[in-house]
Amino acid sequence: MITDEEWQAIKTNDATYDSKFRYAVKTTKIFCRPSCHSRLPKRENVEVFYHLDDPINHGYRPCKRCRPTDAFVSNEEWTQEIETILQNNYQQNLTLEELAYLSHGSESHLRHVFKKVTNKTPQQRLTEIRLDVAKHMLVTTDKPVEKIAMEVGLANVSYFIQRFKHSFHESPKQYRKQHQKTGC
Ligand SMILES: [Zn+2]
CATH class of the missing domain: 1.10.10.60 (Homeodomain-like)
Known part of the structure:
Protein backbone atom coordinates (compact mmCIF):
# COMPACT_ATOMS: atom_id res chain seq x y z
CA MET A 1 0.00 0.00 0.00
CA ILE A 2 1.06 3.51 -0.62
CA THR A 3 0.42 6.32 1.84
CA ASP A 4 -0.97 9.72 0.92
CA GLU A 5 2.36 11.25 1.86
CA GLU A 6 4.23 8.94 -0.52
CA TRP A 7 1.73 9.53 -3.28
CA GLN A 8 2.09 13.27 -2.78
CA ALA A 9 5.90 12.97 -3.02
CA ILE A 10 5.59 11.06 -6.30
CA LYS A 11 3.07 13.53 -7.70
CA THR A 12 5.26 16.53 -6.91
CA ASN A 13 8.60 14.85 -7.83
CA ASP A 14 9.81 15.62 -4.34
CA ALA A 15 13.54 14.83 -4.22
CA THR A 16 13.65 14.91 -0.43
CA TYR A 17 11.93 11.51 -0.54
CA ASP A 18 14.63 9.99 -2.75
CA SER A 19 16.47 8.87 0.34
CA LYS A 20 13.36 7.23 1.78
CA PHE A 21 11.75 5.01 -0.85
CA ARG A 22 11.41 3.87 -4.45
CA TYR A 23 8.18 3.28 -6.28
CA ALA A 24 7.50 0.66 -8.88
CA VAL A 25 4.78 0.61 -11.50
CA LYS A 26 3.07 -2.74 -11.94
CA THR A 27 2.02 -2.11 -15.53
CA THR A 28 5.44 -1.07 -16.88
CA LYS A 29 7.55 -3.17 -14.47
CA ILE A 30 9.86 -0.19 -13.94
CA PHE A 31 10.84 1.44 -10.67
CA CYS A 32 11.77 5.07 -10.01
CA ARG A 33 12.86 7.62 -7.48
CA PRO A 34 10.03 9.81 -6.15
CA SER A 35 11.70 12.76 -7.91
CA CYS A 36 11.60 11.11 -11.34
CA HIS A 37 9.93 13.23 -13.99
CA SER A 38 8.52 10.26 -15.83
CA ARG A 39 4.78 10.21 -16.49
CA LEU A 40 2.62 9.87 -13.37
CA PRO A 41 1.25 6.34 -13.11
CA LYS A 42 -2.18 5.44 -11.77
CA ARG A 43 -2.05 5.23 -8.02
CA GLU A 44 -3.49 1.71 -7.89
CA ASN A 45 -0.58 0.48 -10.04
CA VAL A 46 2.09 1.81 -7.71
CA GLU A 47 4.04 -0.28 -5.25
CA VAL A 48 6.47 1.27 -2.74
CA PHE A 49 9.76 -0.23 -1.55
CA TYR A 50 12.02 0.81 1.30
CA HIS A 51 15.08 -1.28 0.46
CA LEU A 52 17.06 -0.87 -2.73
CA ASP A 53 17.20 -4.56 -3.67
CA ASP A 54 13.52 -5.20 -3.18
CA PRO A 55 12.13 -3.86 -6.47
CA ILE A 56 14.71 -5.88 -8.41
CA ASN A 57 13.88 -8.98 -6.38
CA HIS A 58 10.25 -8.41 -7.32
CA GLY A 59 11.13 -8.38 -11.01
CA TYR A 60 11.18 -4.62 -11.60
CA ARG A 61 13.77 -2.90 -13.79
CA PRO A 62 15.42 0.41 -12.86
CA CYS A 63 14.26 3.48 -14.77
CA LYS A 64 16.88 4.75 -17.21
CA ARG A 65 15.94 8.29 -16.48
CA CYS A 66 16.28 8.61 -12.70
CA ARG A 67 18.74 5.75 -12.01
CA PRO A 68 16.94 4.58 -8.90
CA THR A 69 19.56 2.03 -7.85
CA ASP A 70 21.88 4.68 -6.42
CA ALA A 71 21.99 4.42 -2.66
CA PHE A 72 19.33 5.92 -0.41
CA VAL A 73 21.35 8.85 0.81
ZN1 LIG B 1 12.43 7.17 -13.16
Whole structure:
Protein backbone atom coordinates (compact mmCIF):
# COMPACT_ATOMS: atom_id res chain seq x y z
CA MET A 1 0.00 0.00 0.00
CA ILE A 2 1.06 3.51 -0.62
CA THR A 3 0.42 6.32 1.84
CA ASP A 4 -0.97 9.72 0.92
CA GLU A 5 2.36 11.25 1.86
CA GLU A 6 4.23 8.94 -0.52
CA TRP A 7 1.73 9.53 -3.28
CA GLN A 8 2.09 13.27 -2.78
CA ALA A 9 5.90 12.97 -3.02
CA ILE A 10 5.59 11.06 -6.30
CA LYS A 11 3.07 13.53 -7.70
CA THR A 12 5.26 16.53 -6.91
CA ASN A 13 8.60 14.85 -7.83
CA ASP A 14 9.81 15.62 -4.34
CA ALA A 15 13.54 14.83 -4.22
CA THR A 16 13.65 14.91 -0.43
CA TYR A 17 11.93 11.51 -0.54
CA ASP A 18 14.63 9.99 -2.75
CA SER A 19 16.47 8.87 0.34
CA LYS A 20 13.36 7.23 1.78
CA PHE A 21 11.75 5.01 -0.85
CA ARG A 22 11.41 3.87 -4.45
CA TYR A 23 8.18 3.28 -6.28
CA ALA A 24 7.50 0.66 -8.88
CA VAL A 25 4.78 0.61 -11.50
CA LYS A 26 3.07 -2.74 -11.94
CA THR A 27 2.02 -2.11 -15.53
CA THR A 28 5.44 -1.07 -16.88
CA LYS A 29 7.55 -3.17 -14.47
CA ILE A 30 9.86 -0.19 -13.94
CA PHE A 31 10.84 1.44 -10.67
CA CYS A 32 11.77 5.07 -10.01
CA ARG A 33 12.86 7.62 -7.48
CA PRO A 34 10.03 9.81 -6.15
CA SER A 35 11.70 12.76 -7.91
CA CYS A 36 11.60 11.11 -11.34
CA HIS A 37 9.93 13.23 -13.99
CA SER A 38 8.52 10.26 -15.83
CA ARG A 39 4.78 10.21 -16.49
CA LEU A 40 2.62 9.87 -13.37
CA PRO A 41 1.25 6.34 -13.11
CA LYS A 42 -2.18 5.44 -11.77
CA ARG A 43 -2.05 5.23 -8.02
CA GLU A 44 -3.49 1.71 -7.89
CA ASN A 45 -0.58 0.48 -10.04
CA VAL A 46 2.09 1.81 -7.71
CA GLU A 47 4.04 -0.28 -5.25
CA VAL A 48 6.47 1.27 -2.74
CA PHE A 49 9.76 -0.23 -1.55
CA TYR A 50 12.02 0.81 1.30
CA HIS A 51 15.08 -1.28 0.46
CA LEU A 52 17.06 -0.87 -2.73
CA ASP A 53 17.20 -4.56 -3.67
CA ASP A 54 13.52 -5.20 -3.18
CA PRO A 55 12.13 -3.86 -6.47
CA ILE A 56 14.71 -5.88 -8.41
CA ASN A 57 13.88 -8.98 -6.38
CA HIS A 58 10.25 -8.41 -7.32
CA GLY A 59 11.13 -8.38 -11.01
CA TYR A 60 11.18 -4.62 -11.60
CA ARG A 61 13.77 -2.90 -13.79
CA PRO A 62 15.42 0.41 -12.86
CA CYS A 63 14.26 3.48 -14.77
CA LYS A 64 16.88 4.75 -17.21
CA ARG A 65 15.94 8.29 -16.48
CA CYS A 66 16.28 8.61 -12.70
CA ARG A 67 18.74 5.75 -12.01
CA PRO A 68 16.94 4.58 -8.90
CA THR A 69 19.56 2.03 -7.85
CA ASP A 70 21.88 4.68 -6.42
CA ALA A 71 21.99 4.42 -2.66
CA PHE A 72 19.33 5.92 -0.41
CA VAL A 73 21.35 8.85 0.81
CA SER A 74 20.69 12.55 0.82
CA ASN A 75 22.75 14.85 -1.37
CA GLU A 76 24.50 16.21 1.70
CA GLU A 77 25.39 12.78 3.02
CA TRP A 78 26.59 11.70 -0.36
CA THR A 79 28.67 14.83 -0.79
CA GLN A 80 30.25 14.15 2.60
CA GLU A 81 31.07 10.64 1.45
CA ILE A 82 32.63 11.97 -1.74
CA GLU A 83 34.63 14.48 0.29
CA THR A 84 35.98 11.65 2.46
CA ILE A 85 36.92 9.65 -0.63
CA LEU A 86 38.75 12.68 -2.04
CA GLN A 87 40.58 13.25 1.25
CA ASN A 88 41.66 9.61 1.40
CA ASN A 89 42.66 9.21 -2.24
CA TYR A 90 44.06 12.55 -3.39
CA GLN A 91 47.53 11.02 -3.80
CA GLN A 92 46.27 8.81 -6.57
CA ASN A 93 45.31 9.65 -10.10
CA LEU A 94 41.65 9.95 -9.22
CA THR A 95 39.46 10.29 -12.30
CA LEU A 96 35.78 11.16 -12.20
CA GLU A 97 35.06 7.65 -13.42
CA GLU A 98 36.99 6.14 -10.53
CA LEU A 99 35.33 8.52 -8.09
CA ALA A 100 31.92 7.54 -9.44
CA TYR A 101 32.82 3.91 -8.93
CA LEU A 102 34.03 4.52 -5.37
CA SER A 103 31.00 6.59 -4.42
CA HIS A 104 28.38 4.39 -6.12
CA GLY A 105 26.88 6.93 -8.46
CA SER A 106 26.93 7.85 -12.11
CA GLU A 107 29.57 10.38 -13.18
CA SER A 108 27.10 13.03 -14.28
CA HIS A 109 24.91 12.65 -11.20
CA LEU A 110 27.92 12.78 -8.92
CA ARG A 111 29.26 15.91 -10.54
CA HIS A 112 25.86 17.56 -10.44
CA VAL A 113 25.13 16.77 -6.79
CA PHE A 114 28.59 17.70 -5.58
CA LYS A 115 28.48 21.01 -7.39
CA LYS A 116 24.99 21.74 -6.13
CA VAL A 117 26.00 21.19 -2.51
CA THR A 118 29.52 22.65 -2.48
CA ASN A 119 29.53 25.01 -5.45
CA LYS A 120 32.63 23.25 -6.76
CA THR A 121 33.17 20.32 -9.07
CA PRO A 122 34.77 17.23 -7.53
CA GLN A 123 37.89 17.93 -9.62
CA GLN A 124 38.14 21.48 -8.29
CA ARG A 125 37.78 20.22 -4.74
CA LEU A 126 40.41 17.55 -5.38
CA THR A 127 42.89 20.14 -6.61
CA GLU A 128 42.12 22.28 -3.57
CA ILE A 129 42.86 19.38 -1.20
CA ARG A 130 46.09 18.61 -3.05
CA LEU A 131 47.28 22.21 -2.94
CA ASP A 132 46.47 22.54 0.76
CA VAL A 133 48.53 19.45 1.55
CA ALA A 134 51.31 20.77 -0.67
CA LYS A 135 51.29 24.08 1.17
CA HIS A 136 51.65 22.29 4.46
CA MET A 137 54.51 20.16 3.11
CA LEU A 138 56.32 23.17 1.70
CA VAL A 139 56.41 24.73 5.13
CA THR A 140 57.01 21.65 7.27
CA THR A 141 59.46 19.69 5.10
CA ASP A 142 62.49 20.31 2.90
CA LYS A 143 61.26 18.08 0.11
CA PRO A 144 61.85 19.43 -3.39
CA VAL A 145 58.82 20.90 -5.14
CA GLU A 146 58.83 18.07 -7.71
CA LYS A 147 58.56 15.47 -4.97
CA ILE A 148 55.77 17.33 -3.21
CA ALA A 149 53.87 17.64 -6.48
CA MET A 150 54.21 13.91 -6.99
CA GLU A 151 53.17 13.06 -3.44
CA VAL A 152 49.97 15.10 -3.62
CA GLY A 153 48.94 13.40 -6.84
CA LEU A 154 49.96 16.12 -9.31
CA ALA A 155 52.89 14.39 -10.97
CA ASN A 156 53.07 16.97 -13.73
CA VAL A 157 55.16 19.56 -11.91
CA SER A 158 54.59 22.46 -14.29
CA TYR A 159 50.87 21.92 -14.00
CA PHE A 160 51.24 21.77 -10.22
CA ILE A 161 53.14 25.09 -10.16
CA GLN A 162 50.58 26.66 -12.46
CA ARG A 163 47.67 25.57 -10.24
CA PHE A 164 49.52 26.67 -7.13
CA LYS A 165 50.18 30.14 -8.52
CA HIS A 166 46.62 30.41 -9.70
CA SER A 167 45.26 29.63 -6.22
CA PHE A 168 47.75 31.43 -3.98
CA HIS A 169 49.25 34.08 -6.26
CA GLU A 170 52.80 32.98 -5.60
CA SER A 171 54.98 30.08 -6.65
CA PRO A 172 55.58 27.10 -4.34
CA LYS A 173 59.16 28.30 -3.80
CA GLN A 174 58.05 31.80 -2.92
CA TYR A 175 55.45 30.39 -0.59
CA ARG A 176 58.04 28.21 1.12
CA LYS A 177 60.42 31.12 1.54
CA GLN A 178 57.73 33.30 3.04
CA HIS A 179 56.34 30.79 5.47
CA GLN A 180 59.02 28.33 6.42
CA LYS A 181 60.35 28.82 9.91
CA THR A 182 63.83 30.24 9.91
CA GLY A 183 66.70 30.03 12.33
CA CYS A 184 67.78 27.67 15.08
ZN1 LIG B 1 12.43 7.17 -13.16
